[in-house]
Amino acid sequence: MTIEIKKVAVLGCGLMGSGIAEVCARAGFDTAVMEVTADLLERGLGRIRASLDKGVQKGGVSREDADSALGRIRGTTDPGDLKDVDLFIEAVIENIGEKEKLYQVLSKVASPDAIFASNTSSLSITELAATTDRPDRFIGLHFFNPAPRMKLVETVRTLATLPEVIEAGEAFIRKLGKEPIRAPDGPGFIVNRLLIPFLLDAIRMVEAKVAEPEAIDKAMTLGAGHPMGPLALLDFVGLDTSLYIADIFYGELREARFAPPPLLKRMVALGYLGRKSGRGFFDYSARSR
Numbered sequence: 550m551t552i553e554i555k556k557v558a559v560l561g562c563g564l565m566g567s568g569i570a571e572v573c574a575r576a577g578f579d580t581a582v583m584e585v586t587a588d589l590l591e592r593g594l595g596r597i598r599a600s601l602d603k604g605v606q607k608g609g610v611s612r613e614d615a616d617s618a619l620g621r622i623r624g625t626t627d628p629g630d631l632k633d634v635d636l637f638i639e640a641v642i643e644n645i646g647e648k649e650k651l652y653q654v655l656s657k658v659a660s661p662d663a664i665f666a667s668n669t670s671s672l673s674i675t676e677l678a679a680t681t682d683r684p685d686r687f688i689g690l691h692f693f694n695p696a697p698r699m700k701l702v703e704t705v706r707t708l709a710t711l712p713e714v715i716e717a718g719e720a721f722i723r724k725l726g727k728e729p730i731r732a733p734d735g736p737g738f739i740v741n742r743l744l745i746p747f748l749l750d751a752i753r754m755v756e757a758k759v760a761e762p763e764a765i766d767k768a769m770t771l772g773a774g775h776p777m778g779p780l781a782l783l784d785f786v787g788l789d790t791s792l793y794i795a796d797i798f799y800g801e802l803r804e805a806r807f808a809p810p811p812l813l814k815r816m817v818a819l820g821y822l823g824r825k826s827g828r829g830f831f832d833y834s835a836r837s838r
Contacts, residue, residue, distance in 0.1 A: 552664070552717035558583060558634040560651060562593025562624070565668055566640035568696030571597045573638075574618040575610070575697075576725045581631055582624050590624045597622065600697060628658050635660075636721065638690060640668040643793060648672070649680040656682040664714055666690040670741055671794045674734045675707040684709040688718045691738060692727075694786075703732040703739060736798045736807075745798055746806040748791065749813070751779035755830070756812040762830040780830040784823030792817050 558581040559570040566582065570593075573580040582597075584590035601618060604610035610618075625631070637655060641647060652665065659665075665687045667677050678687035689705030702722045706715040715731075722729040732738035737745055751765055760768070766778020783791050792814065798807040816822075816829065823829030 552635075552662075552713055554635045554664070554717060554721045555579065556634050557581070557636045557638065558631045560637060560639045560655075561641040562590060562596070563640070564596075565692065565694060565696060566638075567593045567596040568600070568694065569638055569640060569668065569692050570622060571600055571618065572692075572696050572725050572727075574621040575614070578621065578724075580622050581634060582622060583628065583631065584624070584626055587626055590626055594622070594624050604697075628654050631655070632658050632660070634663055636664045636666060636718075638666045638668060643669060643671055643790070645672055645676060645680070648677060652677075652681045662686075664688065664717065666718060668692055671737065671797045673736075674705045675709075678707050678709060685711050686714050688715055689732075689734070689738070690718055690722065691732070691740075693740070700727050701740070702727050702729050704729045705732050705734050705738060707734055736801050737794075741794070745791075745795060748779050748783055749795060749806065749808075749810060752783070752810045752813050755780070756810055784829035784831055784833075786823070787825055788813060788822050788829055789817050 556579045557573045559566050559573065560583050562570065562582045562584045570580050570582045582590070582593060584593055598619065601610065601615040605612050605615050637659065639648060639651060641651060648667065655665070663686070665681055665683060667674060667689055668691055669677065669689065670691055674687070674689040678684040681687055684707065687707065688710055689703065691703040691705065693699035693701055704715060704719050704722065719729040730739065736742065754760055754765055755762055762780045766780050769775045769778045777785070792809050795807060795809040799809065820826055821828045824833055827834040
């Protein structure tokens with residue numbers, strides 16, 4: 550049986566959610582975005598408008614296409630508005646309890662045939678699926694930031710996921726103009742299983758005074774061709790988020806390479822969270838001045 554996805558809802562309109570919603574709308578899907586408050590919703594919709602405007606300015610999207618994409622997006626704070634949705638993409642905080650609460654609310658309004666997907670980068674898809682009323686219709690769709698530009702999406706199935714559900718998810722990803730790769734349901738899937746130890750090793754180099762942050766990042770951008778150095782990337786992601794992910798990985802795998810360095814813990818304790826706090830491995834307030 551072939552499952553056709555026509556209407557999409559993105560749950561959470563933060564940095565990732567707004568990017569995913571933009572991608573869906575630009576690909577021609579009717580897209581709903583849901584937030585918990587009107588203020589957060591308007592902020593998220595504003596982020597989508599700003600992103601599309603930037604695309605127009607840079608010539609990557611026409612004004613007509615940008616306006617058409619905006620016309621396919623509807624915002625809501627009421628789950629009852631999502632009864633006709635075929636695919637729900639959850640992109641809320643990385644907390645299994647909060648995600649479970651959301652799934653329970655959605656189960657009361659979603660069609661029995663609707664697919665639930667999570668954009669989680671660190672939590673078990675199986676554990677998330679087990680908190681829902683439809684583990685056989687639950688998948689992982691892990692987009693990368695910034696979603697409008699990054700071409701890869703990791704797709705994750707569980708032992709319970711129906712074959713036609715994962716196939717529908719991967720067909721949907723291709724319609725977005727992105728490339729799906731099937732990843733195992735384990736910590737970090739594929740990309741973060743490689744990336745997190747690399748980022749933590751960069752912190753350990755700073756901690757051991759092997760090199761200054763500027764030198765480490767320059768080595769990887771100019772010497773290895775990375776678009777962003779590991780410490781700048783940590784600041785971009787958020788040091789608190791990185792610590793949370795490392796703790797999850799180490800808790801499950803118990804491998805030293807996933808253990809968060811003491812320096813990371815101390816920086817988070819002091820509120821040095823990266824770009825969002827103005828200071829991390831680099832001082833963004835000084836740069837802005």
